Amino acid sequence: MIQSRSREQIVGLLAIAPALFLILALTLYPVAYSIWLSLLEKHSFFPQERFVGLENFFYLWKDEEFWTSLWLGTVYSVWTILFQIILGVAAALILNESFVGRGLVRAIVLFPYMIPTIVAVILWKWLLNDTYGVVNYWMVALGIVRDPVSWLGTDHIMLSVIAMSIWQFFPFVLLTILARLQTIPPELYEAAKVDGASAVRRFIHVTLPQIRGILFVVILLRSIWMFTKFDTVWLMGEGAGAGRFIRTLPVYAYMRTLTYYQAGLGAALAVIMFAILIVCTVIYFRMFREEADIG
């Protein structure tokens, strides 16, 4: 009996070992290593390195570009998260009703989330093109603006990347909320209808309490992913000339490492990003302790 139990342990551990090894070696180790790296002065490609303690962090503290990127990153995340949640929940409510062609609509709406970011970016750069873009064409034709707007220019590029990111990522919210809505027992709504509750009141008193837990998780995940979003922002800014007006924290970390080859500074930025995320997550859990239990 004892023998078979220890055998069971060994087989079980052997089966999880490859997964555990990959995660430890290729995810956790790099994260730990970047903490060490943030204390070094190191060229991104050459092996020379020098221990400098917290010097990278002191440098960033006085670095105007760092504060700008922190601010731009915050602006970008707050607006994209807010609208993703609003649109995602609204769309989930619509797609949870029954109507003709619902299955098709559900599939089409998820497209933007499934395509490669590079495709989303080239699509939007073409739609928003200042001279030949169809968006400008319509806005001028409908008399909304007199002259074509330079959507990817310094004044509007933040607005454009926010709009595009909402378009690309709100289907995630939609899908997750929809999956939860489908598990709400219909009896709850019928009872509310019998009591004469309006649609708005049914949403507040029946739907909202039911989706609170999953909403908590979705907001958390989306916040983490938007705050660390790199490819969408980087690709939108690249070649646009106005890229520095959407140089968010992840983009700045990338540039420090691969444009200026300062791996230590890049790692310090990643560590700061990580620290901000942990602090915000802890505060978030404290603020919404009840939801955390449900979620």
Add this chain to the structure above:
Amino acid sequence: MNRRPRRWLSTRGLLYGGAAFLVLQAAFPFFWMISTSFKPPAEVFAQPPSFIPDDPTWDNFHRLFTATGFLTYFWNSVIVSGLSVLLTMIVSAAGAYSLTRYRYIGREKIAGLILCTYMFAPIMVVIPFFILVKKLGIENTHFALVLAFTSFCLPFTLWLMRAFFATIPMELEEAALVDGAGRVRALIYVVLPLALPGIIATSIFTFILAWNDYIFTRILITSDELKTLPVGVQDLFHSALIDWGLIMAAGMMITIPALLFFLSVQRYLIRGWGAGGVKG
């Protein structure tokens, strides 16, 4: 008496209006991409723009396949995504089986640890990962990419598969064991077929993540003949005059495999989603 039908109409109207908006905002950019990809260069820049090409042509696709490295990138993407799916499935199926069928010390701690890494974003991992890969001497190889995608997908595929495996009753396996089948046979003939929707859902997630990835490929791959599609296509932008027709054709060719995969397993998706979610 008159109020009820009118109210019904207005909520129905709102519903269909909302649904129409959802379809339009999602589909129009794709429609525009397809339309542009079939236009000859002169028509691409025509004002006012034509929605259906007046003079449709395969020219953009022809140039894409002959004058750019597109087919190489495409093939690289297929290999890297395919191998990532294969490796991820084997590793996470074994892991999920272990987490649901075996008892050992620290099992729940391991599950918790794996879940924690779910929130790491690529940008936090990729730079030290790059240095690690250089130390191992495997920079600029597809192998490094496959490792990157696999380790990056693992937290969520494991989580998802674990949820699927947990729904398969132990009794079925035990019945097979009593009938004299070995544990491996029971796994292959009883558990895996029942877990198929979960396996399909997770392989789709992995495929799409690997197929769509930009940052890992950008950093880990330097030679042109090893690039995958997203990075290869981004480089089409670097010519002086942007060839929108060509780029839209490329965009279409990248999108089609991802969408085909997605549509073919769509019905498993909402179920899978409820169990675990996806990354992005």
